[in-house]
Amino acid sequence: MQCLLWLLSLWILCLLWPGCLGQLVRIPMQYQASFMASRRQHRAGRSSLLAKYNVVGGQDITSRNSGATETLDNRLNLEYAGPISIGSPGQPFNMLFDTGSANLWVPSAECSAKNRACQRHHRYNSSASSSYVPDGRRFAIAYGTGSLSGRLAQDTVSIGQLVVRNQTFGMAMHEPGSTFVDTNFAGIVGLGFRAIAEHRIAPLFESMCDQHLVDECVFSFYLKRNGSERMGGELLFGGVDKTKFVGSLTYVPLTHAGYWQFRLDGLEVGGTIISQNRQAIADTGTSLLAAPPREYLIINSLLGGLPTSNNEYLLNCSEIDKLPEIVFIIGGQRFGLQPTDYVMSVANDDGTTICLSAFTLMDAEFWILGDVFIGRYYTAFDAGHRQIGFAPAA
Template structure:
């Protein structure tokens, strides 16, 4: 009888202990973090950096830059102005804490160094002090990375890195000794932790995620993002290392294979505005998922159609109007005759093929007493855009007059290359959905999901979540699905099976 009573008491004690244990005791770490709202200056700085980053504008000196359950660890993310999400990690023993962006579009870890003496931005952020860590190992190899919005230079070091409740041992990272831009001064994060593949790691450094896997710190070679887009919520989101949290999504994930290691790249299918196909990606387009990019970026022809459909303010293109007025009928006739779209501008004489891509021909045209060079790359690009637009309208069986009138309207609203497209906030209820085909499923974005807001009251401004981004062949064209998309769809990065999964976020 006494043994039975003791057994009952023990069972009750175990049950009570399980109920009272903190969340971190099961290997999961959850911390509520603050957020800041969207800021136009930060978005513009990110736009410049993104352009340089993917177009090969980032240069590296002194290093080689190659392109080409309880085991889950959950790290909450801070929502930086509804565009950048960052969380806290620790470096060294004892750990020195840093706020870093978890960036699937890069593969290195860098933080400011205590040896950063001549950059004012370093004094506004946490700085790594190697002398205070008893697990520090000196490497000293220097590196420099140049971005469109500034540059980072420093040297490689090695130390333990604490991510959530796990410690990654002997992680190679960059101590930044110079941060040459106001972008870094104003940033609310200290550094960046790259979650891309090793193929794009500067200095061939092994990424933090790869080391987590190799050191057996996770049970599955999977990490996942849940980004909270609610501007009033305290928690910005969570990244889960080693698996997924079922509370973060609804239904099942749609998985697509990684088509090229480096960035998390996959093949994107057709893109629809409302229920109408844009026709651009019917045969497949390259796309990457990038948590370090705030908006959705894609080729100018499609983004122009999207922003025109939602009433986005743009800029007038004289080259575009020239092509439509002088060559619109001919473009129509050539496409109707069956000429391949990629050969139309060459046939007209506005572009020439140099063996790798179409370039300008040097033809001069006079329009309204102004010399406009049809040999400019802008004219060649305008022709190529017009071909895309006409081809798409042909599929919808529109008349030539309506098509050319529509294209002329598009020429008045090209995305502003210097910034975002401003939207009338009152038009949001009447705007169309924009949809992406991934695998065999359509992923919809409603106006409330792809329009970003900044300011309050009479100062409120609405911004299109779509930005023009033209990456030339052979690496482009390329779509970048940033936080606007990832906030709507929970995203799984499976490095073991080389696939990416999307499901509706909870």
């Protein structure tokens, strides 16, 4: 009888703890695709990407002092966002989930009335939350168009049925220029590691793992490349969804647990190997494929691109179907991109449609694989085992 009561108590406890039954927490991704990106936005995306990784003269990513600088570009129709709530009772926010940064921040109710980015999004009101705890420290993150700054706080953060207690986050009181004015997200959920976080604050997913809210310390992304605001894909906390990919995941170890950084074995264009043994970073917070200088020039030349003064390469829209497959070799496996994956149709300044290469210049010796790649390949971010996995998206 005593054993039966113990088992019954354990079962009840298991029902109250989401991770006990191996429950997966699904966060729908909204894909803002209401209009075609403009050429100006495409250029802004590249500038923001370079600022995000603080690229200076080919500096090695593993030796960079991270956390102080990150940039999110105003990509409009090239960004994925999903819901969270902060406080008690919960205050809702639509957020960008970014594996290329590690801080959580939202606009504050104390943000200036003159700040358009704050005023156009929901703002966190600390006085309306019974679980709010002031921190006192200031935070600032440098962006390409200004500095986002404010104060740190602690509060309850809810994502789906997961409730994270005492999470430290930023209350933004000053947001830069027009960077976030037209975005479909109010703030950022950084999903990188603590090593790149401002003030070395524990990122939200680390807190989920520490509080035993997930059965596995793994999250995974399924991004639809032709989605709408209602059907943009899914972020899964606690594991992977085998119905969202084909075959099995190819896992490779992280080479540095700050960004989600790993070894890229090689790169092929039309069957010819043009690069070997590079470092790469998987970044859901950018749309582009950022290449080192040598590969950038070779790839765009092989695609027949015409260089512009803005480091863009124009492609012939009528010849897209004749372009080669570009294959990334990771963990000994081949992950190919077709022309429809790496060619971006954008609105030119005169209103016409032009085609641009998604391969942009990274003035450093590593790759950034953004949504162009992650949208094609289901990606599992395994923080517990310090590894990342890829498989063809279903």
